[in-house]
Structures are given as C-alpha cells and as structure tokens.
Amino acid sequence: MSALTAVPANILAAGTNNGAFVTPSISYAAIAPILIVLAAACVGVLFEAVLPRGQRFYAQVALTLAALLAAFIDVIAIRGHSVVTASRAIAIDGTSLFLQGTILVLGALAVLLLAERGVEPGSAIVAQAAVVVGSPADRRLASSDRVQTEIFPLALFAVGGMLIFPAANNLLLMFVALEVLSLPLYLMAGLSRRRRLLSQEAAIKYFLLGAFASAFFLYGVALLYGYADSANLSDILRAQNTSTQSDTLLYLGFGLLIVGLLFKAGIAPFHSWTPDVYQGSPTPVTAFMASCTKIAAFGAILRVLYVGFSVSSWNWRPIIWTVAIASIAVGAVVGLTQTDVKRILAYSSIAHAGFILMAVLAQNAQGQMDVSGLSSSLFYLAAYGLTTIAAFGMVTLVRDGNGEATHLSQWSGLARRSPLFAVTFTFLLLAFAGIPLTSGFTGKFVVFRAAYHSAAPLVVIALIGSAIAAFFYLRIVVMMFFAEPAEDGPSVVIPSALSSIAITVGTGATLVLGVFPQPLLDLADHAAKLRG
Amino acid sequence: MHDVLLASAANVSTGEAITFWILGPVSLAGAIGMVAARNAVHSALSLVATMMSLGLFYVVEQGPFLGLVQIIVYTGAIMILFLFVLMLIGRDSSDSLVETLRGQRVAALLAGLAFALLVALTLGRAFTGRPPKNLDGPNANNGNVDSIAHKLFSDYLFAFELTSALLIIAAVGAMVLAHIERDGPKPTQKALARERIRSGRPQPLPGPGVLSSGNAIGTPALLPDGTIAPESLMGGQSTINVGQGGLGEIER
Numbered sequence: 001m002s003a004l005t006a007v008p009a010n011i012l013a014a015g016t017n018n019g020a021f022v023t024p025s026i027s028y029a030a031i032a033p034i035l036i037v038l039a040a041a042c043v044g045v046l047f048e049a050v051l052p053r054g055q056r057f058y059a060q061v062a063l064t065l066a067a068l069l070a071a072f073i074d075v076i077a078i079r080g081h082s083v084v085t086a087s088r089a090i091a092i093d094g095t096s097l098f099l100q101g102t103i104l105v106l107g108a109l110a111v112l113l114l115a116e117r118g119v120e121p122g123s124a125i126v127a128q129a130a131v132v133v134g135s136p137a138d139r140r141l142a143s144s145d146r147v148q149t150e151i152f153p154l155a156l157f158a159v160g161g162m163l164i165f166p167a168a169n170n171l172l173l174m175f176v177a178l179e180v181l182s183l184p185l186y187l188m189a190g191l192s193r194r195r196r197l198l199s200q201e202a203a204i205k206y207f208l209l210g211a212f213a214s215a216f217f218l219y220g221v222a223l224l225y226g227y228a229d230s231a232n233l234s235d236i237l238r239a240q241n242t243s244t245q246s247d248t249l250l251y252l253g254f255g256l257l258i259v260g261l262l263f264k265a266g267i268a269p270f271h272s273w274t275p276d277v278y279q280g281s282p283t284p285v286t287a288f289m290a291s292c293t294k295i296a297a298f299g300a301i302l303r304v305l306y307v308g309f310s311v312s313s314w315n316w317r318p319i320i321w322t323v324a325i326a327s328i329a330v331g332a333v334v335g336l337t338q339t340d341v342k343r344i345l346a347y348s349s350i351a352h353a354g355f356i357l358m359a360v361l362a363q364n365a366q367g368q369m370d371v372s373g374l375s376s377s378l379f380y381l382a383a384y385g386l387t388t389i390a391a392f393g394m395v396t397l398v399r400d401g402n403g404e405a406t407h408l409s410q411w412s413g414l415a416r417r418s419p420l421f422a423v424t425f426t427f428l429l430l431a432f433a434g435i436p437l438t439s440g441f442t443g444k445f446v447v448f449r450a451a452y453h454s455a456a457p458l459v460v461i462a463l464i465g466s467a468i469a470a471f472f473y474l475r476i477v478v479m480m481f482f483a484e485p486a487e488d489g490p491s492v493v494i495p496s497a498l499s500s501i502a503i504t505v506g507t508g509a510t511l512v513l514g515v516f517p518q519p520l521l522d523l524a525d526h527a528a529k530l531r532g
Numbered sequence: 533m534h535d536v537l538l539a540s541a542a543n544v545s546t547g548e549a550i551t552f553w554i555l556g557p558v559s560l561a562g563a564i565g566m567v568a569a570r571n572a573v574h575s576a577l578s579l580v581a582t583m584m585s586l587g588l589f590y591v592v593e594q595g596p597f598l599g600l601v602q603i604i605v606y607t608g609a610i611m612i613l614f615l616f617v618l619m620l621i622g623r624d625s626s627d628s629l630v631e632t633l634r635g636q637r638v639a640a641l642l643a644g645l646a647f648a649l650l651v652a653l654t655l656g657r658a659f660t661g662r663p664p665k666n667l668d669g670p671n672a673n674n675g676n677v678d679s680i681a682h683k684l685f686s687d688y689l690f691a692f693e694l695t696s697a698l699l700i701i702a703a704v705g706a707m708v709l710a711h712i713e714r715d716g717p718k719p720t721q722k723a724l725a726r727e728r729i730r731s732g733r734p735q736p737l738p739g740p741g742v743l744s745s746g747n748a749i750g751t752p753a754l755l756p757d758g759t760i761a762p763e764s765l766m767g768g769q770s771t772i773n774v775g776q777g778g779l780g781e782i783e784r
Contacts, residue, residue, distance in 0.1 A: 024686050038697055045704055053713070086690040130712045137712075150708050157701050164694070173691040180697050187705045223655075246658035252651065 040067030044153030118496030166299020194403035202280025217260025223253030234532030287392035327354030390506025405490035413485025439513030
C-alpha cells in the first residue's frame, strides 16, 4: 500500500495551509429532506430514552411516518432544483429528487408494514433482540406485545442513507452513505420475532458479505483517487481526458467500485446473500430492503455510470452485459428450483435487477449514453418497488400456528380459503412476470425499448429469461388455484388498516401504472437529468 | 510491485528503502499470521504487528498524523479492546473448521491468490517508470495536521458530519443486540438473599475454568473426579455447546 500513498502527490495540495479557510457553502434548502429524516431519526433515539415503554411503539410509528411524509412534501416543494452543493459533494438534480421521492414513499409503506400488529401480537419485530433464543424469557416475551422499537429510528437512518446514496457526487460521501444505509439494515435483518435463529443467521451473513463488498468499494475509490487526484465523479470524468496516470488504475478502480455497488443492488454474481437474507429477515424488513435498498443502489450505479464514466462507456459495457445476463439467468433458472415463496421473490428480484441494469446500455445515434436509459430505469424502479412492497406485505398474511407459512406446499388451494387474497397475489405475480395491463409490462417495455437499439441480443436473452421466470410465478398461481388445500393448511389473516393501506397502495399503483402509465413516464422523462 | 517501484524511483532515500524492506515482510507475515493462526489471541497479535508496520509506513511516507493515529487508535485502542473481548469470551472457543462445501477453502485460496496477483501485477505495471511524488507542499510549515483539517472541513465536510449518524447507529445497534430491559422492579437485597437460601445452593456456582485446563469462560469447571460441573456452564443451549468443545480438549 505504500505504493499508493506515494502516488497522489498533492493529496492535500488543493487546501494548502497557507490559503485562508473558506467555509463551504451548503444549500440547506436542497438537502432539507435528508436533514429532516436524519433529525427525526435522532429524535426517535431520544424517544427510546425518555418515553415509557407503553407509549414508545405508537410514538415511534407516528414520528417515523410524519418524518417521511414531511421529507416527501419537501422533495415535492423543491422539485426542479438542480444544484451541486456542500463542496460539490451532493448533487440534488432531477434524478436524485425522483429517487428520493420514490424511496420516501416506499419507505413509508414499509414502515406501515413494520407497524402492523393485527396479524401478530406485538408485531413482526422481536420483543427483545438480546434475549437468548429459546430461553424461558424468550418464550414469555414472544407472546407479549413488547417490541424492540429501536427498529423505527434505525429504519429512518437507513432511509437517510438511501436519500444521500443516489445523490452523492463524491465517492467518499457515497461510501459513508453506503454504510449509513447498510448498518441499520444489518441490524434490522436480525430482529425477526419468529424463527429468530434463521433471522440472526441472515443478519450475520449480510453483515459479513456487506463488509466485504464495502472493502471492494473503498479499494476502488482509492485507486480512482490515485488516477484522478479527486474523489468527485465529475473530476474523475474530466481526468479520463486529461490524466497522465496509467489507465490501469482507472479500470481496476472502476471494477472494484462497481463490485461494491452491484453487491448492494443484488446482481449476480454478487447476489449470494439475497435469498438467505430475504428469507431470514422479518418480512416487512424484506419488503423495505427489496424496494428501497435496490432503488438507492441503482441510483448510485446510474450516477456513477452516467456522471463519472460516460466517456469510457465502451470499456465497461462488456461488464454490464455480462452481469446483466448472469443476473437474469441466475434469477430465472435458480428461481425455478425454489420451494419457499420468499426465496422465489428473492430470485425474482435478482432477475429484475438484471432487467433494470440493461437500461444503462442504451445509446443514441452517436454512440453516447442515452437519456432514455436513465428515464426508463427510473420508471422501472418506482414500478417494481411498489409491486414488491405489496407482494411481501401479502406474504405476511398467510399464517399458521408457527407464524408465516412461506413454503410453497402450504399455499396449495389457498384460493378456496381466500379468493380475494389469491386473486390479488396472482395479479402481483403477473406484474412481476410482465403481463400487459400491469406496471411490470410497462416497465419492461420501456427498458427493453431503450436498450433495443444498442443491445438487441441482450433484449432477446432478457425476453427468454422473463419467459422462464414467468413459469415459476405461474407455478405459485397454479398451486393456489388448482391444488387441493392441505388438511391443516395456513389461513389468510385479515390485517389492520396499516398493512391494508400498504398493500392497497402497492397493488393499486401496479394496476394504474399498467393501464395509465403516462404521467409517471412523463415525470421520469422530466426527471432524467444529472448534474456532476 | 514494490521493487519495481523502488527500482524505478531514483529519489527514494536509502532510509526509506531500508525501512520498507524491514517492515514490508513484517507486515506481510503479520497479515498471513492473522489469517493462519488457530488461536484467536495469536491472530489478534499478528494483526497488531501489521498495523504497527503500516503506521510506520505512513510516517515514512510523510503522513505523520495518519501514522500516529494508526498506532494510537487502531493498535492502541481498538486492538486492545478486541483482545479484552477475546479474553472475556474465551480464547479456547475456536471456530469450527469443518468445511460445509467440499473444496471451498482451496477454491477460495486460489481465487484470492489470483486476485492478489492480478492487483499486484496491474498496479506494478501502472506505476512502472513513474517517479514517486511527495507531500512537501502540504506539509510545509508543519502543515500536515492543518492541511488535513482544511480538507476535512471543506471538501469532505458533509461526509465528516454524516459519520456522526454512523456512530449513533453503532451505539443503538450495540444496545439492541446486547441490552436486556428489566421487566419488573429491581429485586431487593433481602429478596435476593431469601431466594438464594431457598434455592438449596447458598454458595456461589463454580467459576468456569476452576480446576481445569484453562481459565476462559468457555471452559467448564471440573469436579474432583474429573467430570464436568454442570453448574459452571451458563444456561442456554449455545453455551453448553461451547462447553462440550472444551471437554474434547480436556479429554485429549
């Protein structure tokens, strides 16, 4: 490593001690949504300290929802802003505001699922995470209505990190944001009320692999810094035309950086954590991860590729080709062999990540990166996130004596017990499969259209992949409608208003964006602007 | 990669070269020892050696602040805390070395070596023929710390502020994972004493490691006839498993 420390000659030359210190200007209006969420998270931590136990749950839920709502209103209020602020570290532009708005809406829906107490006394969250699994105290607490309410401030911190992650114009800030969004998720993954050992295993797996991915990301940032003498994406872009350093640093640095980002987005071959973590985590947390984390990670990938590496796109296109194909193939083929509904949805998310990634391959006639790729992936992310929240929200409702019944065989004949549930879930699965009149179709259509001119073979592969994936979605449908119901099978629990709102909004959006997608498409087109 | 660097760089002083060739192998041996050592304490001490060498590297490379922080914070504070934890949970409770996937370890080793080779060769190539640069500019007038502060509070201000969120998350996370809230009121001393007499065992439980081969909490106490004292194990399935691991060692 001493080699590296020797390279960037003027590590500190820009801010020499001789010059007077100039306070960096920060546009507080532009970063207000971020500050609202982070401040509310700190207040939530204080709530834990001062409120009596009985009041904490609803106080935390109210605070979390209010903060997310306030931040969302603020995002709408500052629409059209386009600034690069805080010493060029944060870029608040159309794309980051669109993604921030999406993350805030989906985060609020996930918090509604987290706050659901109608299907399980307490909630899906463990009463005391520190109590040894299976001990008498654990058994006693499992049936109580106590909840580890720290999960709500943690969720807010994660949302705060997710708001910064796609807006970070500086790779170092991007790294800190990555950690701010990841650390709470590692914890939240381990806080399941039922099957706690599985949940803790998921948390430790996610933590170890996530730490590994962060190390790759950091190494990449270090090499890029050596190449460009700056961690700012726009400087890295400029350095690709002017730098006298060897291009090896650029390529190696980019490769390591993108590994860290692809891991967070759950793209094969960096997907191995996804099924285990999705299965082990409490289902509302899975919904949160599958929608919000994916959007934030893709936001960062889009910014890195479009702002930092648009001129060297010919060099990274083969990488994106390869991982997109790998992701679609792994998601579709391995998904076929799964027997657990949550794992099937996890593999489905891997395949979808591959579809979204195709969009960045879109090029215009001059061979430059085309903005249609950006806008189509924005639409896809929003549509997919809403469907995912609703799907995982519905998985929480199928229960037997041991909690959620997620094994596929337990779902046989579910349509006879609850036709409404079966029809709704079928609709969501059709959206995942990309059947017309659902948002999944619109999303796939715009992404494939954007990628078609420059990556037609990949579009063909993606179509084959979605056909294979449709098979395992339909397998669940067939299971629910045409199989004989099991003797002591699970039943569908009627949730309280909180989950109902989340599921209804997600399902409704899936329908509306399938039938009448134009407003959101226009919004995504309008928002597809990046500043470096 | 380093000798390429050193050979290509005419203006690396002799002292720097000597320091490098002494500390380079030390840090490498420490890193390998950290992974290879079976005993967790040896592993931690190897890491200390690597971190100390890295700290000295930073000092030699004109980063005195970074070097000292590396030694004081990482080696001094974090690693010692780490050793405390190791001693507390028992240095004998080693990991299971059973391979659940056959050939996984060999494959991982090969892939790791290939990756290291790739990085070393490409970086070596990238730096061949390039003169090393120095930090004379920012370090002028004892400005090392000043320059870092300058950067920290201008270019990296937001990232620096955001690390406070990380610290809060870490503190809350540690509480969530380790703190158990009390249910009822705290029992009085009188109640505790009564409880103890009623339990039929007024004397304290045997401590772990009493009359056995080690003093770690994972090692159960032995009774005079050499069998394990079950009371020396904490309740809960996981701890008992650790104790059985210790038993295997005693019998051997």
